Amino acid sequence: xxxxxxxxxxxxxxxxxxxxxxxxxxxxxxxxxxxxxxxxxxxxxxxxxxxxxxxxxxxxxxxxxxxxxxxxxxxxxxxxxxxxxxxxxxxxxxxxxxxxxxxxxxxxxxxxxxx
Amino acid sequence: xxxxxxxxxxxxxxxxxxxxxxxxxxxxxxxxxxxxxxxxxxxxxxxxxxxxxxxxxxxxxxxxxxxxxxxxxxxxxxxxxxxxxxxxxxxxxxxxxxxxxxxxxxxxxxxxxxxxxxxxxxxxxxxxxxxxxxxxxxxxxxxxxxxxxxxxxxxxxxxxxxxxxxxxxxxxxxxxxxxxxxxxxxxxxxxxxxxxxxxxxxxxxxxxxxxxxxxxxxxxxxxxxxxxxxxxxxxxxxxxxxxxxxxxxxxxxxxxxxxxxxxxxxxxxxxxxxxxxxxxxxxxxxxxxxxxxxxxxxxxxxxxxxxxxxxxxxxxxxxxxxxxxxxxxxxxxxxxxxxxxxxxxxxxxxxxxxxxxxxxxxxxxxxxxxxxxxxxxxxxxxxxxxxxxxxxxxxxxxxxxxxxxxxxxxxxxxxxxxxxxxxxxxxxxxxxxxxxxxxxxxxxxxxxxxxxxxxxxxxxxxxxxxxxxxxxxxxxxxxxxxxxxxxxxxxxxxxxxxxxxxxxxxxxxxxxxxxxxxxxxxxx
Amino acid sequence: xxxxxxxxxxxxxxxxxxxxxxxxxxxxxxxxxxxxxxxxxxxxxxxxxxxxxxxxxxxxxxxxxxxxxxxxxxxxxxxxxxxxxxxxxxxxxxxxxxxxxxxxxxxxxxxxxx
Numbered sequence: 074x075x076x077x078x079x080x081x082x083x084x085x086x087x088x089x090x091x092x093x094x095x096x097x098x099x100x101x102x103x104x105x106x107x108x109x110x111x112x113x114x115x116x117x118x119x120x121x122x123x124x125x126x127x128x129x130x131x132x133x134x135x136x137x138x139x140x141x142x143x144x145x146x147x148x149x150x151x152x153x154x155x156x157x158x159x160x161x162x163x164x165x166x167x168x169x170x171x172x173x174x175x176x177x178x179x180x181x182x183x184x185x186x187x188x
Numbered sequence: 189x190x191x192x193x194x195x196x197x198x199x200x201x202x203x204x205x206x207x208x209x210x211x212x213x214x215x216x217x218x219x220x221x222x223x224x225x226x227x228x229x230x231x232x233x234x235x236x237x238x239x240x241x242x243x244x245x246x247x248x249x250x251x252x253x254x255x256x257x258x259x260x261x262x263x264x265x266x267x268x269x270x271x272x273x274x275x276x277x278x279x280x281x282x283x284x285x286x287x288x289x290x291x292x293x294x295x296x297x298x299x300x301x302x303x304x305x306x307x308x309x310x311x312x313x314x315x316x317x318x319x320x321x322x323x324x325x326x327x328x329x330x331x332x333x334x335x336x337x338x339x340x341x342x343x344x345x346x347x348x349x350x351x352x353x354x355x356x357x358x359x360x361x362x363x364x365x366x367x368x369x370x371x372x373x374x375x376x377x378x379x380x381x382x383x384x385x386x387x388x389x390x391x392x393x394x395x396x397x398x399x400x401x402x403x404x405x406x407x408x409x410x411x412x413x414x415x416x417x418x419x420x421x422x423x424x425x426x427x428x429x430x431x432x433x434x435x436x437x438x439x440x441x442x443x444x445x446x447x448x449x450x451x452x453x454x455x456x457x458x459x460x461x462x463x464x465x466x467x468x469x470x471x472x473x474x475x476x477x478x479x480x481x482x483x484x485x486x487x488x489x490x491x492x493x494x495x496x497x498x499x500x501x502x503x504x505x506x507x508x509x510x511x512x513x514x515x516x517x518x519x520x521x522x523x524x525x526x527x528x529x530x531x532x533x534x535x536x537x538x539x540x541x542x543x544x545x546x547x548x549x550x551x552x553x554x555x556x557x558x559x560x561x562x563x564x565x566x567x568x569x570x571x572x573x574x575x576x577x578x579x580x581x582x583x584x585x586x587x588x589x590x591x592x593x594x595x596x597x598x599x600x601x602x603x604x605x606x607x608x609x610x611x612x613x614x615x616x617x618x619x620x621x622x623x624x625x626x627x628x629x630x631x632x633x634x635x636x637x638x639x640x641x642x643x644x645x646x647x648x649x650x651x652x653x654x655x656x657x658x659x660x661x662x663x664x665x666x667x668x669x670x671x672x673x674x675x676x677x678x679x680x681x682x683x684x685x686x687x688x689x690x691x692x693x694x695x696x697x698x699x700x701x702x703x704x705x706x707x708x709x710x711x712x
Numbered sequence: 713x714x715x716x717x718x719x720x721x722x723x724x725x726x727x728x729x730x731x732x733x734x735x736x737x738x739x740x741x742x743x744x745x746x747x748x749x750x751x752x753x754x755x756x757x758x759x760x761x762x763x764x765x766x767x768x769x770x771x772x773x774x775x776x777x778x779x780x781x782x783x784x785x786x787x788x789x790x791x792x793x794x795x796x797x798x799x800x801x802x803x804x805x806x807x808x809x810x811x812x813x814x815x816x817x818x819x820x821x822x823x824x825x826x
Contacts, residue, residue: 080683082615083539089603137649140574143641164825177418187475360812367805389760435824
């Protein structure tokens with residue numbers, strides 16, 4: 074196992090099969106803990122309801138957290154960055170071409186000066 | 189076992205088979221649709237088989253030459269030409285072979301997927317014709333040894349890709365995406381043609397080995413270098429020339445987007461081939477290396493940060509494609525920046541390049557897989573809008589499994605293949621410049637965060653009433669995705685075998701310019 | 713100096729073409745700019761192949777003079793053919809956009825952004 078799958082990266086190494094072995098061991102331990110738990114519930118009684126307080130269950134569509142609500146805090150924190158970056162993606166073909174020509178010109182100057 | 193005729197002529201056959209099959213496809217389509225499916229599937233299977241035969245042969249016996257129109261396939265220099273290779277040459281070295289393997293696997297998996305995903309659309313004869321032309325273009329680009337021939341295949345690829353991006357007109361929006369892609373790629377291709385003209389005027393040769401052998405790095409060569417680097421970096425979607433990428437990737441049919449990823453990497457191949465084989469040590473390795481590194485870092489950071497707030501799942505994945513291209517540019521750029529210094533090259537330069545090249549093949553597999561899962565979801569629920577998705581894990585279990593495999597691989601979670609190549613990049617780039625390695629790791633974390641969001645919003649949550657009737661994707665699509673998923677897992681479990689047999693020869697073939705020249709010009 | 717005239721023309725044409733592409737808002741005019749750019753590149757290629765006093769490489773009844781290698785002409789011909797395909801595809805895009813968007817002004821073709 075060591076010989077066939079240890080990836081040497083110059084300064085370190087990594088063996089995916091050993092990692093898999095570790096994952097399997099962790100999974101077995103998790104399963105053992107899980108199997109110690111309560112075995113079942115009675116369907117049709119209050120045990121199967123989502124809220125023990127007896128509140129009514131909301132509709133399925135309302136329970137799901139939609140994509141637009143995720144990472145709101147992250148986007149709010151980095152507002153300054155995003156307010157500058159996003160408007161650059163104007164969707165205008167002229168801007169696309171100008172960026173390309175500009176990068177070409179910049180590279181030309183840098184390469185010719187350094188040569 | 190394999191007839192010698194096929195092995196001998198495989199470089200020509202792998203381009204001719206899809207090219208001829210492409211133009212026969214519309215006629216077969218008139219007979220029956222089932223026959224056409226059989227025909228294009230068979231043509232792609234044959235092409236992939238020939239390509240893999242050629243790649244294996246290159247890995248076993250070294251660089252393969254194929255000279256069109258010569259009496260013997262390996263005769264690059266006609267006896268009466270005065271030492272100038274005048275014919276069009278295909279030169280397949282281990283770096284080309286790596287790209288051939290990528291194209292063969294992706295091309296076959298994607299056509300299987302297309303047979304099911306496109307079944308209900310009209311205009312399929314042009315779809316499959318253009319698909320096979322794209323394959324022709326990619327295979328030709330990565331195996332040619334002639335700069336003008338490279339331009340011709342690049343244009344075949346651009347024309348076919350633009351046609352396919354616009355294929356589902358979608359109220360004109362897909363055409364807008366194709367228009368932006370095609371105007372930019374036409375201007376880029378003309379810049380490359382000017383560079384080719386400069387080489388011809390200066391060295392009287394179009395053959396890459398001949399130009400490399402005569403390279404002076406005069407002012408004109410510097411201009412040609414910049415024209416090619418900028419054009420090909422634009423075509424592989426490096427920031428700040430990436431604006432066409434999300435437009436085109438999100439509007440093309442998903443199967444085509446997966447192939448566009450491979451097409452972008454063919455441009456990346458052209459970039460590396462130009463820098464390493466045409467110029468190599470004659471250019472200012474530190475400047476050009478750092479330019480490529482900066483492009484790579486910008487692509488990684490801007491790509492991933494733009495991906496996070498996206499609402500359209502394919503646009504999000506397209507920004508991730510930009511971000512992942514950055515890793516490849518970073519790895520190979522570090523290798524280029526230390527090109528002149530043998531001890532640094534041995535210490536970490538080769539490892540960085542191998543990481544970058546390994547990431548190319550890994551990226552083609554897992555990103556292709558992710559785009560295919562997006563297409564399967566679109567086929568069943570008819571939207572790409574993440575805000576309208578949810579709970580699909582209940583009904584599309586296999587698609588979810590494939591998505592998870594792709595998402596973990598792109599985020600660099602062990603034991604999937606993305607981790608292996610990213611680890612190689614982190615550890616080698618850390619010695620070169622720790623800041624770059626830290627940026628690369630942060631980008632990886634943001635990638636994971638972004639895919640957690642996608643996974644949650646598509647598959648998690650209760651079964652939504654509007655998607656109560658949704659079924660699993662059809663079997664050929666699952667099969668196409670399955671091929672890529674298996675490759676992702678195998679590459680992750682046995683990275684050493686892949687690195688030693690595919691990647692290391694490719695990295696050494698790129699760096700060793702002398703071997704490339706002498707393979708073609710015969711020790712001149 | 714006189715022999716550099718074609719190259720001067722190439723530079724002038726390139727500048728005109730790039731200015732047209734970048735400054736004009738009408739899609740058809742942008743395409744015209746691209747076609748002018750193609751012509752400039754073709755002129756560049758064909759000028760590279762010119763040799764003073766050279767003759768066409770046709771061996772039948774050839775006079776005893778230096779023949780010109782026909783590679784640049786072949787390149788130009790290929791490039792013209794590719795240019796035709798490019799123009800055809802671009803114009804067909806313009807037709808569809810005009811039909812679907814009702815305008816071919818670049819300021820209006822911005823539905824994909826951010």
